[in-house]
Amino acid sequence: MSEKDIIIHAATADRWPDFEDLMGKKGGYGGCWCMTWRLTNKSFDAQKGEGNRLAMKKTFELGRPPGLLAYDGSQAVAWCSVAPRTDFTRLEASRVLKPVDERDVWSVSCFLIRKSHRKTGLTVALLKAACEFVREQGGDVLEGYPIAPNKKPYPAVYAWTGFEAAFVRAGFTEVLRRSDTRPIMRKTLIAA
Template identity: 60%
Template sequence: MGDKGGCGGCWCRLWRVSRKQHDADKGDGNRDAMRALFDRGHVPGLIAWDGDTPFGWISVDRRSAFPRLAGSRILKAVDDRPVWSVSCFLVKPAYRRRGLSADLLRHACGFAKARGADILEGYPVDPGKKYPAVYGWTGFMGAYRAAGFTEVARRSETRPIMRKVLD
């Protein structure tokens, strides 16, 4: 996730903790908290490698691991089905625009399925025009479509909820 942990010291904890906690932990605190998940044996996502070089990350976990989603007017639960969620992506700039986000999503599907998930859900942006990649940390709708996801809800013009049933 680089020296700063993705988007401004988030370390993919935005949806995992309260806004107050996230902001208080920004930077090193969020990094240490995410590392603690790994240290406890919990795997909160996947890292993509090119040989010895990490180039991508996708955060995938049970939706219940992301309590802030429930409080979101736009991303609240669609129904009461148990789903897993993709909360964020990170692909290094030199590796972008190669379809690697869709590849990460496909691997996330296998990862979630192996852990008992039947449905994987994501919250991409659908900007309708050129959009800075740095703000696309939840992924882009095209990558989700390419990985076989379908839109199941849209409470915002630019933020669909997409799902894939894991066979």
């Protein structure tokens, strides 16, 4: 696979079957269906699995795509959740990831990459595409919350918010770090 073989599309309602296939029978990481950041802990636990699948399907159908899908040929091989930070309820409640300032930012909250396509640069490609997507939606700041592992190797499957190094390669800079392993990274897309 080369970077030119990968095409990234907005996750529109017609791409739901591709997203569903990528998430697999377990629904991503243990039935999350990428709803972890969009719900309170209580709501997430109450609808884990099928409830989360139905909630994400509804999110796909609401209009603005909830993220991006990367394709290798006709198969979706990676996902990146991206939306205004206000869409991610759990971020608002986090002590470590609470807002840095009053700016209206968009957030990249998670990634899912097929095992066959990990360690190929897809996270960086998705981050660059997310910047363009947010710019097209009128956003001017994109923020992410990657893992900055303090021990190696760190299993990629647990780095669903991405690795700090990928954000740096995509042009993001650290704006705040309330935890040794969780920097808040930003990229300004349009001059403020």
